[in-house]
Amino acid sequence: MSSKQSVLSASGIVAGYTSRPSINGVSVELSKGAPALGITGASGVGKTTLANVLYGQLKPAAGRVTFDGAAVSKLRLGAKKRFQTTVRKVGQNGFFGLDGESTVRRVVEDDLKAARKAGRASGESVEQILDTMFLEPRFLDRRLRTLSGGERQRLTLALALSTRPEILILDEPTTALDPTLKDKVSARLRDLIAEREIGLLVFSHDLDLLARLCAQVHVLAEGTFVETGTPRDLLVSPQHPATRDIAEAYPEAVRALRAVQE
Numbered sequence: 491m492s493s494k495q496s497v498l499s500a501s502g503i504v505a506g507y508t509s510r511p512s513i514n515g516v517s518v519e520l521s522k523g524a525p526a527l528g529i530t531g532a533s534g535v536g537k538t539t540l541a542n543v544l545y546g547q548l549k550p551a552a553g554r555v556t557f558d559g560a561a562v563s564k565l566r567l568g569a570k571k572r573f574q575t576t577v578r579k580v581g582q583n584g585f586f587g588l589d590g591e592s593t594v595r596r597v598v599e600d601d602l603k604a605a606r607k608a609g610r611a612s613g614e615s616v617e618q619i620l621d622t623m624f625l626e627p628r629f630l631d632r633r634l635r636t637l638s639g640g641e642r643q644r645l646t647l648a649l650a651l652s653t654r655p656e657i658l659i660l661d662e663p664t665t666a667l668d669p670t671l672k673d674k675v676s677a678r679l680r681d682l683i684a685e686r687e688i689g690l691l692v693f694s695h696d697l698d699l700l701a702r703l704c705a706q707v708h709v710l711a712e713g714t715f716v717e718t719g720t721p722r723d724l725l726v727s728p729q730h731p732a733t734r735d736i737a738e739a740y741p742e743a744v745r746a747l748r749a750v751q752e
């Protein structure tokens with residue numbers, strides 16, 4: 491395993507799908523052991539766009555994304571494999587790039603093989619990987635296309651964790667989970683992130699989820715970060731109108747935080 495701590499850095503990012511970019515001059519840095527960061531914003535504001543830029547899946551119109559100093563878009567061969575196992579992204583759409591006919595066992599084995607090749611093997615079994623996200627061994631021979639949305643979401647999280655990433659980017663990771671599973675999954679993620687010192691970035695409109703996972707949150711609106719604070723600050727005393735709109739969606743979380751304060 492590499493002894494040096496990886497750094498994923500994006501600076502001056504301008505990106506989007508039209509002449510009016512969704513992201514307009516944003517910078518983010520992630521590294522192993524750094525406090526967990528959240529990025530929130532209204533639907534359609536550009537969270538997934540920025541996540542895709544950070545993971546090298548979308549070329550920005552301006553700005554630079556680097557992994558340990560090298561441009562992410564130019565990584566090839568061994569360097570690319572190292573990036574793909576050291577930095578993992580879980581997207582909203584579940585199995586991006588995976589064959590729906592593959593079995594759960596097969597995709598976990600493939601990721602464990604990639605982890606071994608990149609020197610990131612954890613020694614965990616396929617069953618142990620599934621268990622990190624509360625998936626029982628009965629799922630092993632199921633085809634991906636037969637899994638429910640919540641099962642897919644948990645499997646993609648388990649796969650991402652299987653290569654022992656140093657940096658983890660999650661884009662709306664719990665939208666398909668019921669409240670009980672959201673509690674269990676977010677608590678497990680919080681523990682694993684702390685234990686393994688994973689540099690975490692979570693994109694979500696769900697401030698309640700961000701309050702469970704992140705130390706600091708940026709609010710994305712009009713292409714830039716309009717406000718930054720702890721999840722508690724943003725929920726209890728939002729300053730920018732965009733933050734107020736998001737906080738209003740979580741009255742229960744606000745009440746719970748106020749009760750703790752009093």
Ligand SMILES: Nc1ncnc2c1ncn2[C@@H]1O[C@H](COP(=O)(O)OP(=O)(O)OP(=O)(O)O)[C@@H](O)[C@H]1O
Binds near residue numbers: 507531533537538539
């Ligand atoms: N492939 C695409 N082609 C054209 N426009 C796109 C494409 N993907 C996203 N967009 C547009 O870019 C803007 C930002 O989308 P993005 O998915 O980044 O937002 P988001 O903040 O992640 O939204 P949500 O919270 O609803 O998932 C939106 O207006 C969206 O319609």
